[in-house]
Amino acid sequence: MNAESIVAVVIGKDRSNQQAMSEVFTSLPGFKVVVESADFANAVQKVETMSADVAVVFLDERPDVGCALLARLKQARPGVFTFAISSDRSAELIVKAIRSGADELSSAVPSIQELLPPVIKIADGRRRGAQGPHSVGEIITAFSPHGGAGVTTFLTNLATTIHRLTDASVCLVDLDLQNGDTPVYLNFKHPYSILDVCEHIENLDPVFLQGTLFHHSSGIEVLPPPPMLEDGESISAQNVADVLNHLKNAFQYVIVDTSSFLNDLTFSVIESAEKVFLLTDNMVPSVRAMQRVVNTLERLGVDMANLQLVLNSPVERSKISTHDITDVVKLEVKYTLPCDSLTAIEAANRGVPLYEINPKSPLVSGITDIGRALTGTNETYDSKGRLFGRFFSDARP
Ligand SMILES: Nc1ncnc2c1ncn2[C@@H]1O[C@H](COP(=O)(O)OP(=O)(O)OP(=O)(O)O)[C@@H](O)[C@H]1O
Ligand SMILES: [Mg+2]
Numbered sequence: 577m578n579a580e581s582i583v584a585v586v587i588g589k590d591r592s593n594q595q596a597m598s599e600v601f602t603s604l605p606g607f608k609v610v611v612e613s614a615d616f617a618n619a620v621q622k623v624e625t626m627s628a629d630v631a632v633v634f635l636d637e638r639p640d641v642g643c644a645l646l647a648r649l650k651q652a653r654p655g656v657f658t659f660a661i662s663s664d665r666s667a668e669l670i671v672k673a674i675r676s677g678a679d680e681l682s683s684a685v686p687s688i689q690e691l692l693p694p695v696i697k698i699a700d701g702r703r704r705g706a707q708g709p710h711s712v713g714e715i716i717t718a719f720s721p722h723g724g725a726g727v728t729t730f731l732t733n734l735a736t737t738i739h740r741l742t743d744a745s746v747c748l749v750d751l752d753l754q755n756g757d758t759p760v761y762l763n764f765k766h767p768y769s770i771l772d773v774c775e776h777i778e779n780l781d782p783v784f785l786q787g788t789l790f791h792h793s794s795g796i797e798v799l800p801p802p803p804m805l806e807d808g809e810s811i812s813a814q815n816v817a818d819v820l821n822h823l824k825n826a827f828q829y830v831i832v833d834t835s836s837f838l839n840d841l842t843f844s845v846i847e848s849a850e851k852v853f854l855l856t857d858n859m860v861p862s863v864r865a866m867q868r869v870v871n872t873l874e875r876l877g878v879d880m881a882n883l884q885l886v887l888n889s890p891v892e893r894s895k896i897s898t899h900d901i902t903d904v905v906k907l908e909v910k911y912t913l914p915c916d917s918l919t920a921i922e923a924a925n926r927g928v929p930l931y932e933i934n935p936k937s938p939l940v941s942g943i944t945d946i947g948r949a950l951t952g953t954n955e956t957y958d959s960k961g962r963l964f965g966r967f968f969s970d971a972r973p
Contacts (some may be wrong), residue, residue, distance in 0.1 A: 583630070604692055617910070642673075713745075733943045763927020774815040885907040
């Protein structure tokens with residue numbers, strides 16, 4: 577599991593306190609914490625230069641100076657999360673520390689269990705900060721009425737591509753509740769799933785939600801499907817809508833994998849999505865099935881402007897052209913993703929994104945183009961993942 581980075585500065589004179597605090601930080605599961613020590617004199621400078629996410633101030637040595645320091649830290653770096661640690665639990669000191677800007681107060685070095693929730697909140701807050709004030713994320717999904725049309729391949733790769741292109745926060749949600757295979761496509765095991773989230777939906781806490789996600793080495797988070805086939809039945813369309821709402825508040829992009837059934841649940845995802853990619857190949861049965869889906873979505877009041885038809889892995893020998901598909905489905909074929917079985921099979925078998933198997937694959941380029949169109953980025957990557965599009969566009973007259 578790839579850990580999320582956090583920078584912490586521990587401020588105080590007592591070396592054993594600093595050591596103990598540092599040990600707790602570095603033992604936090606799911607996080608890679610860079611810990612620096614500072615004294616009262618150089619603390620502000622350290623917090624600024626290290627762009628610290630969290631500052632821990634031991635107040636016991638000089639409570640008044642410590643409280644003044646808390647205020648200066650907040651002034652210098654308003655986003656920093658401040659922990660004040662003081663054995664003095666008098667109301668006077670508590671009020672003073674809070675007024676000075678302490679976000680959290682503790683009487684001793686916190687345990688891992690005590691420190692984990694605030695650190696998760698810090699990471700969550702940082703993501704929201706990157707997202708901009710009051711903005712909510714975009715829901716992107718894909719659907720095909722035919723099993724095996726390439727929906728999971730497309731979405732897992734779109735999710736990692738968007739993160740690679742923009743560094744945006746991305747959460748991939750597996751709502752193929754019976755046969756969800758994002759854990760296979762991304763090669764991971766995780767003890768939590770959407771089932772745990774739905775069980776706590778009434779009082780869903782962002783810290784709890786964050787704790788249920790799997791942090792994949794590509795940089796995206798994944799909410800896995802339920803572990804047992806039958807578990808999916810207890811998850812309602814309303815549950816799903818609530819979960820997606822929570823995730824939209826924490827991530828810039830929420831990418832939702834679906835099953836090939838157009839049921840209440842899938843419909844609720846499609847209805848709430850800003851972009852819905854409809855995947856088909858160029859065989860008559862697939863195109864006819866897609867025609868029925870599009871008709872149904874239109875009848876049910878889905879905004880047709882959100883739908884984007886994608887011809888995935890066209891069969892060479894089929895005589896059905898993109899024009900024919902457009903004619904039948906009454907939607908323009910917006911993108912064509914070529915067949916690249918070599919890359920797709922190797923990626924699926926190894927549980928890695930297509931890009932890691934062959935960055936030059938036309939299938940990778942096709943998905944990257946869609947990622948660019950979604951995010952408004954024009955960068956192009958070479959085979960080693962280096963940016964060169966901006967260089968070319970700058971060089972052109
Ligand atoms: N453009 C492509 N070229 C070659 N193979 C592809 C392409 N897209 C998907 N595949 C392959 O097709 C198979 C099915 O893909 P995938 O599991 O993504 O489909 P799905 O629609 O999610 O299926 P399911 O209905 O089972 O969830 C996989 O073996 C995958 O590697
Ligand atoms: Mg799938």
